[in-house]
Amino acid sequence: MDDLVERLSQGEHPxxxxxxxxxxxxxxxxxxxxxxxxxxxxxxxxxxxxxxxxDKQATDLRNAHFEQGNGVAHIEGTLTLNYVKVRCVADINLATLDGNGHLVALEEVHP
Incomplete structure (x- = not known):
């Protein structure tokens, strides 16, 4: 597996x-x-x-208060990074636009 994908799949990251x-x-x-x-x-x-x-099914905006500029948005979605299909999972604090996240490797794609 790709080094970057492997690193971002282990633990939480800023x-x-x-x-x-x-x-x-x-x-x-x-x-x-x-x-x-x-x-x-x-x-x-x-x-x-x-x-x-x-992924609108997995994303959770119940605690995200965009109008007040606070709360946390739980975002999930997919992409391909360095020939590996991954799911990105991130919790974003709306007050700072920062948070924590990680990747979940789904499958390798060969060019």
């Missing part, structure tokens, strides 16, 4: 909302309307910004 212009408004739009968010793992060299297709 994450932040990534993408070109991270903001609470942009994050809300991406989670709700677009179904595609950027989650950045900040503990890697230079950070690893991942584009995640949101």
């Amino acid at each position: 994450v932040t909302v990534g993408g070109p212009q991270p903001s609470l408004e942009e994050f809300k739009k991406r989670v709700g309307d677009m179904g595609y968010v950027f989650i950045k793992f900040t503990g890697t060299r230079g950070g690893t910004d991942l584009g995640v297709r949101v």
Whole structure:
């Protein structure tokens, strides 16, 4: 398995909302309307910004209060990283746009 995928699959890691212009408004739009968010793992060299297709069934926004700018959004979704299909699981604090997350390796994809 890929080293980066293996490392991010072990334990929890610091994450932040990534993408070109991270903001609470942009994050809300991406989670709700677009179904595609950027989650950045900040503990890697230079950070690893991942584009995640949101799994609306597994994502939990019951404790996320976007209008007040507080609470926690539990985000889950899939992507392919270095030829490995993975599930990204992250809890994002809406007040800071930071949180913790990890990857779950699903299967290797050969080019």
